[in-house]
Amino acid sequence: MTKINENYLNLQGSYLFAEIARRVASFKNDNPEAKIIKLGIGDVTKPLPGAVIESLHGAVDEMAKEETFRGYGPEQGYNFLTQKIIDFDYTPKGIQLDLDEIFISDGAKSDTGNIQEIFSVDSTIAVTDPVYPAYIDGNVMAGRTGKINEQGKFEKITYIPCTAENNFIPQLPDEKVDMIYLCFPNNPTGTTVSREELKKWVEYAKKNQAVILYDAAYEAFIQEEDVPHSIYEIEGAKEVAIEFRSFSKVAGFTGTRCGFTVVPKEVMGYTSEGDAYPLNKLWNRRQTTKFNGVPYIIQRGAEAVYTEAGQKQVKALIDYYMANAKMIKEGLESIGIKTFGGVNAPYIWLKTPEGMDSWAFFDKLLTEVHIVGTPGVGFGPSGEGYFRLTAFGNREATEEAIERIKNQLKL
Amino acid sequence: MTKINENYLNLQGSYLFAEIARRVASFKNDNPEAKIIKLGIGDVTKPLPGAVIESLHGAVDEMAKEETFRGYGPEQGYNFLTQKIIDFDYTPKGIQLDLDEIFISDGAKSDTGNIQEIFSVDSTIAVTDPVYPAYIDGNVMAGRTGKINEQGKFEKITYIPCTAENNFIPQLPDEKVDMIYLCFPNNPTGTTVSREELKKWVEYAKKNQAVILYDAAYEAFIQEEDVPHSIYEIEGAKEVAIEFRSFSKVAGFTGTRCGFTVVPKEVMGYTSEGDAYPLNKLWNRRQTTKFNGVPYIIQRGAEAVYTEAGQKQVKALIDYYMANAKMIKEGLESIGIKTFGGVNAPYIWLKTPEGMDSWAFFDKLLTEVHIVGTPGVGFGPSGEGYFRLTAFGNREATEEAIERIKNQLKL
Numbered sequence: 097m098t099k100i101n102e103n104y105l106n107l108q109g110s111y112l113f114a115e116i117a118r119r120v121a122s123f124k125n126d127n128p129e130a131k132i133i134k135l136g137i138g139d140v141t142k143p144l145p146g147a148v149i150e151s152l153h154g155a156v157d158e159m160a161k162e163e164t165f166r167g168y169g170p171e172q173g174y175n176f177l178t179q180k181i182i183d184f185d186y187t188p189k190g191i192q193l194d195l196d197e198i199f200i201s202d203g204a205k206s207d208t209g210n211i212q213e214i215f216s217v218d219s220t221i222a223v224t225d226p227v228y229p230a231y232i233d234g235n236v237m238a239g240r241t242g243k244i245n246e247q248g249k250f251e252k253i254t255y256i257p258c259t260a261e262n263n264f265i266p267q268l269p270d271e272k273v274d275m276i277y278l279c280f281p282n283n284p285t286g287t288t289v290s291r292e293e294l295k296k297w298v299e300y301a302k303k304n305q306a307v308i309l310y311d312a313a314y315e316a317f318i319q320e321e322d323v324p325h326s327i328y329e330i331e332g333a334k335e336v337a338i339e340f341r342s343f344s345k346v347a348g349f350t351g352t353r354c355g356f357t358v359v360p361k362e363v364m365g366y367t368s369e370g371d372a373y374p375l376n377k378l379w380n381r382r383q384t385t386k387f388n389g390v391p392y393i394i395q396r397g398a399e400a401v402y403t404e405a406g407q408k409q410v411k412a413l414i415d416y417y418m419a420n421a422k423m424i425k426e427g428l429e430s431i432g433i434k435t436f437g438g439v440n441a442p443y444i445w446l447k448t449p450e451g452m453d454s455w456a457f458f459d460k461l462l463t464e465v466h467i468v469g470t471p472g473v474g475f476g477p478s479g480e481g482y483f484r485l486t487a488f489g490n491r492e493a494t495e496e497a498i499e500r501i502k503n504q505l506k507l
Numbered sequence: 508m509t510k511i512n513e514n515y516l517n518l519q520g521s522y523l524f525a526e527i528a529r530r531v532a533s534f535k536n537d538n539p540e541a542k543i544i545k546l547g548i549g550d551v552t553k554p555l556p557g558a559v560i561e562s563l564h565g566a567v568d569e570m571a572k573e574e575t576f577r578g579y580g581p582e583q584g585y586n587f588l589t590q591k592i593i594d595f596d597y598t599p600k601g602i603q604l605d606l607d608e609i610f611i612s613d614g615a616k617s618d619t620g621n622i623q624e625i626f627s628v629d630s631t632i633a634v635t636d637p638v639y640p641a642y643i644d645g646n647v648m649a650g651r652t653g654k655i656n657e658q659g660k661f662e663k664i665t666y667i668p669c670t671a672e673n674n675f676i677p678q679l680p681d682e683k684v685d686m687i688y689l690c691f692p693n694n695p696t697g698t699t700v701s702r703e704e705l706k707k708w709v710e711y712a713k714k715n716q717a718v719i720l721y722d723a724a725y726e727a728f729i730q731e732e733d734v735p736h737s738i739y740e741i742e743g744a745k746e747v748a749i750e751f752r753s754f755s756k757v758a759g760f761t762g763t764r765c766g767f768t769v770v771p772k773e774v775m776g777y778t779s780e781g782d783a784y785p786l787n788k789l790w791n792r793r794q795t796t797k798f799n800g801v802p803y804i805i806q807r808g809a810e811a812v813y814t815e816a817g818q819k820q821v822k823a824l825i826d827y828y829m830a831n832a833k834m835i836k837e838g839l840e841s842i843g844i845k846t847f848g849g850v851n852a853p854y855i856w857l858k859t860p861e862g863m864d865s866w867a868f869f870d871k872l873l874t875e876v877h878i879v880g881t882p883g884v885g886f887g888p889s890g891e892g893y894f895r896l897t898a899f900g901n902r903e904a905t906e907e908a909i910e911r912i913k914n915q916l917k918l
Contacts, residue, residue, distance in 0.1 A: 097716040098685040099627035100776035100784050104792060139578040149571040152804065153564060159763065160560045162901075166762040167550040202613070203799040210797055213648065216510035233796045237624065274509040305508040351577040351803040352570065365511035373511050381515060385644045386621055388614040392762040393563065394802050490573075 103239040106250075112229075112474035113137075116458070123462055130466045133497045135424070135485045137470075138283065138443070140348045142416065142490075144397070145409030148347060151400035155393040171389040172380065173200025173356065180402040181356060185341070191328040193358060197376060199383055200390050200398075203355040204313045204342040209234035210386075211309055211338060211357070212275065214378040215365060219274040222254040224266045226284055226475030226482070228311070231277040248477045257478040258285060260447060264436060265293055272304050278327075279311035281318060284475045284484045285445040286421075286437015288323045294330050301336035305366060307375070308337040313355070316346040316414055318440040334360040338375065345442065345488075347401045347410050354390055354398040417442050420494045421487035427498035431507060442487040445472070449507055457483050465500040514650040517661075523640075523885035524548075527869070534873055541877045544908045546835070546896045548881075549694065549854070551759045553827060553901075555808070556820030559758060562811035566804040582800040583791065584611025584767065591813040592767060596752070602739040604769060608787060610794055611801050611809075614766040615724045615753040620645035621797075622720055622749060622768070623686065625789040626776060630685040633665040635677045637695055637886030637893070639722070642688040659888045668889040669696060671858060675847060676704055683715050689738075690722035692729060695886045695895045696856040697832075697848015699734045705741050712747035716777060718786070719748040724766070727757040727825055729851040745771040749786065756853065756899075758812045758821050765801055765809040828853050831905045832898035838909035842918060853898040856883065860918055868894050876911040 116136060124132065144152075158164035172178075178198045186193050201207050209230045212219075217239055223231055232250065235241050242251030249255055254273050258264045264287035266278070278297065281288050301308050310327040318325055327337045342355035349355075359379045364372040390398075400406045425438040428446055438444040448457040454471030461467045461483075472482030487494070527547060535543065555563075569575035583589075589609045597604050612618050620641045623630075628650055634642055643661065646652050653662030660666055665684050669675045675698035677689070689708065692699050712719050721738040729736055738748045753766035760766075770790045775783040801809075811817045836849040839857055849855040859868040865882030872878045872894075883893030898905070 097781070098630055098718045098776050099779060100786070100789060101625050101627055102778055104625070104789055105778070107792060110795070137579075141573070141576070141578070143573050143576040144570045146571070149567055152567045152570075156560055156563045156567065159555045159563075160557070162552065162554050165552070165554040165759070167552070167759075168548075168761045206797055206799050214512050214515070216512055219510055230796065237793070237796070307509045348576070348578075350579045353799050353802045365509050367513060367516070368510060370508070375511070378511060378515055381518060382648070384521070385641065385648065386617055388617050388764050391764045391802060391805050393804065 101237065103237050106241065106243050107233060107236050108244060112470070116468065116470065119459070119462065120468055132466045132468060133489070133493050134468045135489055135494070135497055136468045138345070138486050138488060139350050140345060140488050142348055142413055144348050144352065145401070145406055145413065147400040147403050147406035147409055148397045152393055152397040155396035159393065166392040169389055169392055171384045171387055172196070173198070173390060174392070174395050177395045177399045180399055184402045186326065186328070189326060189329055191326060193360065196380075197358055197360050199357045199359065199379060200395060201355050201357060201383070201387065202353045202390060203344055204311060204340045205230045207340050207355060207357045208277070208309065208311055210382070211379070212238055212240065214375060214382055215275060220252065220254065220272070221275045221277070222256055222269055222273040223277045224258045224279070224282070225255040225477060226258070226472060226479035227277070228279060228283050229475070231309070255476065255478070258282070258287070259478050260434070260436065265289055268296060268300050272306075274306050275309060276301065276306055277309045277311070279313075280324075281314040281441035282437070283314065283441075284443055284470070284472065284479070286439075286441035286443035287445070288318065288440045290322070291324050291330060294324055294327060298327070298330045298333045298336060302332060306336065307363060307365065308333070310337050310339045312339055313342040314345060314441050315341065316410070317418060317442055319418060320440055323440050328358075328360075335362045335364070338363060343398050343401060346414065347398070348413060349398070352394060352397060354394050416491070417487045420489060420491065423494060423498055424485055424487060427502055431502055431505070438487070444485045444487070446483050446485065448481050448483055451481065454480055454483055461505070464506060465504050467497050467500065512648065514648050517652065517654050518644060518647050519655060523881070527879065527881065530870070530873065531879055543877045543879060544900070544904050545879045546900055546905070546908055547879045549756070549897050549899060550761050551756060551899050553759055553824055555759050555763065556812070556817055556824065558811040558814050558817035558820055559808045563804060563808040566807035570804065577803040580800050580803055582795045582798055583607070584609070584801060585803070585806050588806045588810045591810055595813045597737065597739070600737060600740055602737060604771065607791075608769055608771050610768045610770065610790060611806060612766050612768060612794070612798065613764045613801055614755055615722060615751045616641050618751050618766060618768045619688070619720065619722055621793070622790070623649055623651065625786060625793055626686055631663065631665065631683070633667055633680055633684040633687045635669045635689065635693070636666040636888060637669070637883060637890035638688070639690060639694050640886070642720070666887065666889070669693070669698070670889050671845070671847065676700055679707060679711050683717070685717050686720060687712065687717055688720045688722070690724075691735075692725040692852035693848070694725065694852075695854055695881070695883065695890065697850075697852035697854035698856070699729065699851045701733070702735050702741060705735055705738060709738070709741045709744045709747060713743060717747065718774065718776065719744070721748050721750045723750055724753040725756060725852050726752065727821070728829060728853055730829060731851055734851050739769075739771075746773045746775070749774060754809050754812060757825065758809070759824060760809070763805060763808060765805050827902070828898045831900060831902065834905060834909055835896055835898060838913055842913055842916070849898070855896045855898070857894050857896065859892050859894055862892065865891055865894055872916070875917060876908075876915050878908050878911065
């Protein structure tokens with residue numbers, strides 16, 4: 097009798113977005129004329145930059161001719177792309193990386209979900225709370241978390257609350273943990289941490305032989321000078337951290353699919369005998385066995401992000417979304433709603449007014465001004481009483497949304 | 508201390524192709540003028556069909572405009588592609604499938620490697636021997652196989668020998684196994700099985716509540732009328748089988764990356780309490796959590812395979828490679844080398860002459876006629892004394908290779 101992986105039964109249904117869809121559908125049904133604006137999902141709306149389009153066309157043409165056709169490529173990605181990533185994203189920050197320390201992938205969701213496979217099932221986990229659900233789900237499937245309790249917490253996960261009370265700065269756990277998921281600029285809160293705070297985590301990881309899994313998918317949205325773009329800006333981080341990045345939000349690749357993961361050769365895990373073993377070697381084996389690599393055409397598209405034209409176009413995209421973010425943030429603040437994030441990230445995290453819970457505010461926003469956002473509690477228990485709006489809408493819709501909130505929301 | 512997944516330490520190094528590369532490099536070094544022809548790796552050489560190229564360009568243009576731009580798509584794939592697969596690959600064979608029974612992916616290697624994740628770690632496995640290594644490696648990583656012994660067999664895997672002695676027809680195992688990997692047309696042997704033989708497996712699976720993992724990546728190469736293209740041609744197979752397919756070899760997608768997996772809603776696994784649980788639901792959750800979906804552009808490319816022009820072009824590609832296969836097979840037979848496969852598959856599996864072992868024949872072929880193939884023993888213990896040549900080379904190289912084998916190989 098073939099038994100299933102029963103850890104899957106511990107997964108939470110994709111309750112959050114299903115429940116949002118249910119409430120929106122029900123509202124639409126009762127109010128067919130309402131013009132709903134969605135500022136909930138983190139998907140981009142602007143098309144791919146011109147330089148990317150041109151490069152994609154060029155690569156398609158290469159695939160049409162026997163002399164330039166490409167069959168199997170390296171699962172880890174082509175060096176033409178990896179080298180550009182090193183030259184543009186890391187070398188200017190004083191970070192030295194080798195070509196074989198970068199793994200091109202179909203995006204940060206799969207990589208942050210799959211990375212846990214290279215660790216033992218009894219490794220312990222810490223996540224910040226609220227948190228991007230993919231970090232947790234992969235671990236649930238692997239049997240590393242146990243069951244969820246009534247407070248919405250998995251038995252074996254250490255949750256590190258990040259709320260207005262601690263200024264969204266995660267505090268080091270009292271206990272020893274092995275795998276630490278950090279995400280800055282943060283999804284969902286849009287907040288960042290300083291080099292000094294990150295340094296504490298690198299030191300903790302070194303002391304405890306822990307590994308930091310650092311999701312920097314939103315680093316390109318950083319506007320302020322002193323905010324770290326990469327964890328490797330912290331001395332010694334190459335010994336304890338894996339970093340995830342993505343072209344999804346930066347260059348509009350949510351439907352085009354490309355990202356990458358950095359696994360420096362110095363980062364070690366340990367055998368049960370206590371011998372150090374390079375995680376780079378394990379991830380390389382995982383990717384070459386269980387992943388087929390990113391299409392050649394798509395890698396050529398991503399490469400164009402690093403051309404002069406590509407860099408300008410990507411900057412214009414980011415400026416566009418960050419202008420939305422500013423508008424949302426200022427609009428909310430102008431009517432007395434307290435906001436966080438939105439300065440170095442395309443996410444605005446707001447404190448629901450008058451202590452409403454996240455879902456009550458969701459209903460209020462939907463019914464009074466026909467705007468859909470994401471209840472903070474959907475990202476974890478510490479998200480209760482918060483709410484996420486995203487800056488990825490188009491300008492007109494975002495403007496109208498803010499006008500409605502300012503003029504029609506009953507506060 | 509972060510412990511690694513020590514199951515990885517049981518993996519065999521990617522010894523086979525590394526060793527081939529080492530021997531070829533050493534030969535080249537000693538014989539810099541030798542013109543080496545590679546008939547070893549199963550990678551295609553002809554460019555993408557015109558219909559695919561046109562469709563890829565069209566999709567790139569859609570991504571350039573806000574009105575037609577696509578962001579996040581369903582991780583399971585777009586219905587425009589899934590519907591074509593049903594209409595062209597299944598309905599004509601009398602197989603009914605729903606849209607949500609097909610999962611578009613980046614190819615059959617990842618899917619056959621990843622599918623084991625939805626089963627319990629103590630499920631038992633059977634593979635045919637010789638075998639495509641990806642089926643085993645995913646299971647090794649998950650801890651389902653134990654260690655490898657001196658005969659090159661993992662402790663906990665049931666190996667089902669397929670050799671000339673049994674006409675490459677896998678026999679039902681005496682013991683009960685849970686997960687059964689079958690691949691027809693077979694890689695590496697190029698052989699197929701009849702409906703009657705497949706029926707025995709479906710009955711075995713039903714009786715033992717086992718699951719058949721059926722790799723049909725080479726089905727498009729089938730030339731003979733009575734060979735089954737899909738396991739679902741067998742009555743009742745939808746209750747016990749998952750089928751894997753790929754555009755890689757059919758349409759030249761080895762560098763473009765698209766395939767799909769069929770998980771009928773009737774296929775069940777069981778909880779430890781013995782309750783049936785649909786595998787479709789588990790694979791859906793696995794893919795939506797740990798995979799980002801195939802790029803929109805690429806899915807539009809794959810869709811074009813099913814246009815009238817695309818179907819003609821794909822047939823021409825297959826005819827081209829199968830003409831190579833015929834030439835290789837007939838050339839070898841003409842000098843008394845016994846061959847298998849090559850009729851309904853692009854692989855020719857040959858019995859090494861005079862009882863040479865696989866590696867000895869590799870060296871003979873390389874040094875005497877400067878041709879690189881793949882030693883059969885690299886695919887498993889029952890591959891010893893066999894050797895694989897592929898039909899994916901271009902015509903001229905394949906012709907020259909066969910001329911050399913016929914005229915210069917010392918037999």
